[in-house]
Amino acid sequence: MIALIWAQDQNGLIGANGQLPWHLSADLKRFKRLTLNHPVVMGRKTFAGFKRPLPHRQNIVLSRQTQLALPTDVQHWTSLAELTAYTTAHPDEVVFVIGGAQVFAAVLPYADRLYRTQINGTFTGDTWMPAIDYSEWQLTAQTPGVSDADPAVTYSFDDFTRRKIGK
Numbered sequence: 244m245i246a247l248i249w250a251q252d253q254n255g256l257i258g259a260n261g262q263l264p265w266h267l268s269a270d271l272k273r274f275k276r277l278t279l280n281h282p283v284v285m286g287r288k289t290f291a292g293f294k295r296p297l298p299h300r301q302n303i304v305l306s307r308q309t310q311l312a313l314p315t316d317v318q319h320w321t322s323l324a325e326l327t328a329y330t331t332a333h334p335d336e337v338v339f340v341i342g343g344a345q346v347f348a349a350v351l352p353y354a355d356r357l358y359r360t361q362i363n364g365t366f367t368g369d370t371w372m373p374a375i376d377y378s379e380w381q382l383t384a385q386t387p388g389v390s391d392a393d394p395a396v397t398y399s400f401d402d403f404t405r406r407k408i409g410k
């Protein structure tokens with residue numbers, strides 16, 4: 244099973260200069276709680292924005308480059324075929340695809356679940372979530388929250404599963 248997980252602002256913004264445009268600790272906690280002990284797949288640019296691989300998760304970096312210098316504990320996949328082969332071989336595993344925009348766009352057709360954090364504000368940045376047709380998705384859980392930042396920002400944790408054909 245493939246799950247996408249991301250946070251976006253009201254305009255679908257997700258990135259700024261290789262980083263997240265905000266600091267929202269509740270979102271980081273949710274990300275950790277959901278992804279811990281699961282494989283996490285990310286684009287080469289998202290991984291470049293990390294100080295180190297995410298602990299207690301198999302980190303997998305997508306890049307079409309054949310020679311890519313990565314820490315020894317980080318896996319390298321050169322195509323989505325490796326992702327689909329992995330999910331076929333591990334049908335009970337939830338693989339979290341954690342961004343960025345290019346990788347979300349490529350993986351969206353294969354995704355079974357979405358974990359979206361909708362931040363009710365507008366930020367400045369350079370990377371946006373690809374368009375998602377939410378008529379294909381069923382909202383299964385929605386949890387609102389308020390940040391402890393000043394000024395406070397409200398957000399919502401929204402979980403979706405892909406609708407079955409005909410439902």
Ligand SMILES: NC(=O)c1ccc[n+]([C@@H]2O[C@H](COP(=O)([O-])OP(=O)(O)OC[C@H]3O[C@@H](n4cnc5c(N)ncnc54)[C@H](OP(=O)(O)O)[C@@H]3O)[C@@H](O)[C@H]2O)c1
Nearest residue numbers: 249250258261262286287288289306307342343344345346
């Ligand atoms: N708000 C959030 O939740 C969130 C989550 C994650 C990331 N982000 C932000 O998003 C931004 C980065 O996103 P991005 O779209 O610029 O880059 P990205 O998706 O992280 O990485 C793009 C790179 O991934 C590789 N790639 C993409 N599709 C591939 C495919 N089908 N097969 C093989 N390799 C593939 C390519 O690497 P090569 O060029 O090496 O071939 C491509 O240049 C950053 O600002 C980051 O902080 C935000």
